[in-house]
Amino acid sequence: MRPAHSHATARAPTDTMNDRAPLTDDAIAFIREQAFLIVATADAAGNSDCSYRGRQPRADGSFEPLVDMPDRRTLVLPDFAGNNLFNTIGNLLVNPAIALLFVDFVRQTTWLVQGRATIDEDAQSRVHLWPDARRYVVVEVAHAQARADAALPPLVLA
Numbered sequence: 001m002r003p004a005h006s007h008a009t010a011r012a013p014t015d016t017m018n019d020r021a022p023l024t025d026d027a028i029a030f031i032r033e034q035a036f037l038i039v040a041t042a043d044a045a046g047n048s049d050c051s052y053r054g055r056q057p058r059a060d061g062s063f064e065p066l067v068d069m070p071d072r073r074t075l076v077l078p079d080f081a082g083n084n085l086f087n088t089i090g091n092l093l094v095n096p097a098i099a100l101l102f103v104d105f106v107r108q109t110t111w112l113v114q115g116r117a118t119i120d121e122d123a124q125s126r127v128h129l130w131p132d133a134r135r136y137v138v139v140e141v142a143h144a145q146a147r148a149d150a151a152l153p154p155l156v157l158a
Contacts, residue, residue, distance in 0.1 A: 021072035022141045030111050031102055040099040041091035049087040064130055073141050078133035092117045105155035109148050115141040
């Protein structure tokens, strides 16, 4: 029997996983184009949680950015009022490990970004990007990897 990793799809040719700055030009361009992401966290006991995060509409019909990338090692997500369960924030307060999955169904490609998160409680620090955010999740990116995935269904967004 072959190990599971031998079935993995090869990385995209322009992916430089071992780059000193984990967010390559390809990663930054891909992430900026996405409308949503899945954020994964775990509590202190390792119980995991996944949540959808999507772009918020503005009054003029445009959309706020999904994330901010102030440099090649940092990704910032807004935290809005949601279901009041605080699973993501609560988990990050006791376990800073985080994974973000960006999915492009049209290109059948994903980017997985992993790192450590801190919470920025200063709601005004990025109010120019997200006027309604309550706080921000600041991710120190340790690893970013592209995956072309033929098993991902090709969807055409309306």
